[in-house]
Amino acid sequence: MDLVNHLNNRLLFAVPKKGRLHEKCLDLLHGADIQFHRHNRLDIALCINQPIALVFLPAADIPVFVGEGRVDLGITGQDQVAESQADVKELMELDFGKCKLQVQVPEKGPIQEPRELIGKNIVTSFTLLASEYFVRVEEQEGDEIGSDAGEREKKENGELNLNALKTIPRAVSRTGEVDGIVTRIKYVGGSVEAACALGVADGIVDLVESGETMRAAGLKPIATILTTGAVLITSKHPSNPALVKTIESRIRGVIVAKKYVLCTYNISRDKLPAATKVTPGKRAPSIMQLEEAGWVSVSAMVEKSSIATVMDRLEEIGAEDILVLQISNSRSSGSV
Numbered sequence: 001m002d003l004v005n006h007l008n009n010r011l012l013f014a015v016p017k018k019g020r021l022h023e024k025c026l027d028l029l030h031g032a033d034i035q036f037h038r039h040n041r042l043d044i045a046l047c048i049n050q051p052i053a054l055v056f057l058p059a060a061d062i063p064v065f066v067g068e069g070r071v072d073l074g075i076t077g078q079d080q081v082a083e084s085q086a087d088v089k090e091l092m093e094l095d096f097g098k099c100k101l102q103v104q105v106p107e108k109g110p111i112q113e114p115r116e117l118i119g120k121n122i123v124t125s126f127t128l129l130a131s132e133y134f135v136r137v138e139e140q141e142g143d144e145i146g147s148d149a150g151e152r153e154k155k156e157n158g159e160l161n162l163n164a165l166k167t168i169p170r171a172v173s174r175t176g177e178v179d180g181i182v183t184r185i186k187y188v189g190g191s192v193e194a195a196c197a198l199g200v201a202d203g204i205v206d207l208v209e210s211g212e213t214m215r216a217a218g219l220k221p222i223a224t225i226l227t228t229g230a231v232l233i234t235s236k237h238p239s240n241p242a243l244v245k246t247i248e249s250r251i252r253g254v255i256v257a258k259k260y261v262l263c264t265y266n267i268s269r270d271k272l273p274a275a276t277k278v279t280p281g282k283r284a285p286s287i288m289q290l291e292e293a294g295w296v297s298v299s300a301m302v303e304k305s306s307i308a309t310v311m312d313r314l315e316e317i318g319a320e321d322i323l324v325l326q327i328s329n330s331r332s333s334g335s336v
């Protein structure tokens with residue numbers, strides 16, 4: 001089938017074709033009941049039950065296509081959005097793909113601080129973010145020459161502010177040299193961690209989650225440039241805003257369902273204030289009068305990650321018949 005001729009009137013939704021975000025995105029699409037059949041090796045898949053076509057693209061390219069308005073929706077990392085400088089709208093954080101973009105140097109080497117990398121070789125897939133960072137490190141170092149020690153304290157290297165990045169003029173191309181700074185920042189597309197051992201770099205800028213890759217390469221972090229996670233993004237003028245809203249709402253429902261469980265318990269009314277402090281719910285807990293005088297039943301959404309502690313505390317307070325129920329899907333307004 002000539003898929004390209006079937007794209008008219010379909011909302012285009014870009015999903016990472018491989019890498020760390022791919023499987024999680026497929027789970028999310030499944031949870032949101034976006035059904036499709038992807039033919040072998042084809043990077044376009046038509047949805048069976050929605051006027052949507054999925055386009056499978058490298059995570060780094062997704063913000064570009066969405067920013068140009070060619071694609072209506074996309075999932076990628078905040079790091080890729082910032083690096084591409086694409087003009088996209090972030091609809092929501094997706095609660096996966098969480099990691100940090102860090103400056104790393106050989107563990108046994110002499111370098112301990114980012115400013116010691118000034119004028120040296122940095123290898124990264126994030127040339128733009130790395131240059132932004134080293135522009136600041138160099139500026140700070142320049143300012144510090146002649147400034148007093150108190151000033152130095154105030155100018156600690158912080159993480160980059162993703163919103164502020166949009167307003168800073170850039171002097172760097174993805175593969176090219178950077179104007180205006182003496183630190184040499186070079187692009188490589190993957191396996192960045194090998195660059196120091198291969199003698200190509202004095203330091204690298206790469207993503208870190210568990211730290212395993214970094215440690216295996218004999219590297220250590222000396223600064224965090226930004227913290228990032230997967231996000232749902234949309235173009236400023238999507239072809240079908242109503243369908244974008246529907247998809248956004250379905251995906252939000254899946255994320256909430258994955259993140260929370262429903263906790264129910266019975267408790268005597270005098271202990272209710274203490275118990276509802278432990279289970280305030282997303283908006284507020286539901287409280288129902290039981291047939292037994294002086295007793296109520298409470299149900300509230302609780303983050304899965306803290307449910308064991310919450311149950312311990314409820315038991316201590318005097319709650320009985322504590323039950324935890326999985327949420328298979330949800331709809332609610334507001335943030336995840």
Ligand SMILES: Nc1ncnc2c1ncn2[C@@H]1O[C@H](COP(=O)(O)OP(=O)(O)OP(=O)(O)O)[C@@H](O)[C@H]1O
Nearest residue numbers: 018019020021058059077079080097098099207209
């Ligand atoms: N270790 C990690 N843990 C969590 N999220 C990550 C990790 N590495 C990358 N990511 C997120 O996934 C996005 C895509 O990175 P990834 O390295 O998977 O892409 P890729 O280069 O397209 O794939 P591959 O590495 O298979 O070539 C990153 O921009 C980041 O947002």
Ligand SMILES: O=P(O)(O)OC[C@H]1O[C@H](OP(=O)(O)OP(=O)(O)O)[C@H](O)[C@@H]1O
Nearest residue numbers: 190191192207208209210211212213214
């Ligand atoms: O801290 P960790 O849990 O070890 O994860 C970090 C690694 O994950 C990513 O690479 P990935 O393995 O996706 O492959 P790549 O190097 O080819 O991009 C990233 O670029 C790091 O190398």
